[in-house]
Amino acid sequence: MALTAADYNYLRLCVDLAQTALYAGDEPFGSILVNQFGDILYQDHNHVAGGDATQHPEFAIARWAATNLSPDERAHCVVYTSGEHCPMCSAAHAWVGLGKIVYATSSQQLQTWLQQWQAPTAPVATLSIQQVAPQLETEGPVEEFEEEMRDLYRQAFAKQPQ
Template identity: 55%
Template sequence: MGITDEDLAFLERAVTLAREAVADGDGAFGSVLVDAAGVERFVDRNRETTLGDETRHPEFEIARWAAVNLTGAERASATVYTSGEHCPMCSAAHAWVGLGRIVYAASAAQIAEWRREVGMTPSPVAALAITTVAPGLVVDGPVERFADELRTLIVGEATTS
């Protein structure tokens, strides 16, 4: 589909949420759910550490929220903007609730490589592309404009852990 100026603005919002997560001791992930009219409907950031639950990913929280608060048609026409490509758990949740397009700043492969480079413990789940887990989803990313900052945020986790 291609990345638009509107996409870049919402990705910047997701990266801002990732910065907030890191400042609060959590992993560098933030996500924004935007409806078909371009209105932010739900935002969240990683809360694994602060809430003590490794499943508290913002993409999963978006899926939970959308399942309760949006109709199937609204979910299908929405877009999720996220600082990092969904993990397999979040990809599956996204597909199960029927959310629409995903736009991510950094790929799972990039994030896994950045973590490996600095000796961080690998994720307990495979770094799979969203479409490997949920082949029917529409996905755009990575967006190189955000790579340096996200790498710094991810690598920064290694020095504060």
Template identity: 35%
Template sequence: MTIDQEHVARTIELAEEAVEDGNTPFGALLVVDGEVRREAKNTTLTDDDVSAHPELKLARWAGRELSAEELADCTMYASTEPCPMCTAAIHYAGIGRVVFGVAGETLHELTGGAIPIPAAEVIRRADGEATVEGPIATEAAMAVHEAFFGA
């Protein structure tokens, strides 16, 4: 298993924890200099906050706490491809790389609720420099969504 796969596997665990906490299945983490600096779970339901996505929480934290150099060199890992709102925050924060488990389009096929605009497209249209990689764990990430939303 590669380091990217290990980190995405952890985000899938965080997504499972989010469900246990009464939320929808999304998790993310931020790696700086090879070290996991922060993890986040979706809390949109328990916080009654539509913006409480883990990727947005991490982008906000990173923008406040990391230097420009750290931001450019860090990687955000997400269980599911970040939505356009979160991707815009990733771009504005200056996070350099994103790796995700399952594509938003695949989730959209299951739920009909995701906005199926690829993160790479949002970054490209923003003239951003972040690299976006994925999906790298479709089956494992979708299993959590299928259990929550129904297959």
């Protein structure tokens, strides 16, 4: 399926949230929850710098949605995110029954870049959303955001600036 202009606008907001996180001293990840009418219901960025590595925006979205939306409303929402969900966030997304996920960059892209930069790897396996929750519909990565996200990740994770 081809992305719409609205999809690109939502992803642009996610990349902007990732940049906000980076400038606040955190890891550059940002996500939004959009209902079936195109309304942004929730938006957030990473908050892991405080020491709690579970403070991902995608996980926060799942918790918020479980508390504030009916199962039917959750199923018709789309989560847009600057980077593909990690295994924890993919599982949370599936467990609460959220709809489609659209991501700007993939976990595989990030893993490749981290290796190139000799950066520490994550403490959990790099798995695609489909490996964790095969029934979830996804779209990504989106080439138009690759260079910008790569630069944000480089600033956050590379041992030495390149």
